[in-house]
Amino acid sequence: MVYTALSVDKELQPDKVKRNMVLNGRQLLVQFAAVEARFLRASFSAFVDILVLATSTIEQFGSN
Numbered sequence: 001m002v003y004t005a006l007s008v009d010k011e012l013q014p015d016k017v018k019r020n021m022v023l024n025g026r027q028l029l030v031q032f033a034a035v036e037a038r039f040l041r042a043s044f045s046a047f048v049d050i051l052v053l054a055t056s057t058i059e060q061f062g063s064n
Contacts, residue, residue: 003028005054006047017043 003023011017017040018033030047034040 001058002051002054006050009046009050011043013039019043019047 003021006028007021011019016035020031022029032040032044032047034043
């Protein structure tokens, strides 16, 4: 469920930041690459914001 929520959020600058997500059983593996640290920082921060929102929602309302 979290994977689905995160996968629809595409990078705003795909020419500057690459994000690869793989679902391995119950683990979500994410790899970031960017041309500059500031793009990486912004992308990672936005990703974590959505991750926290999605997991908080599941904890509060359940995964069903």
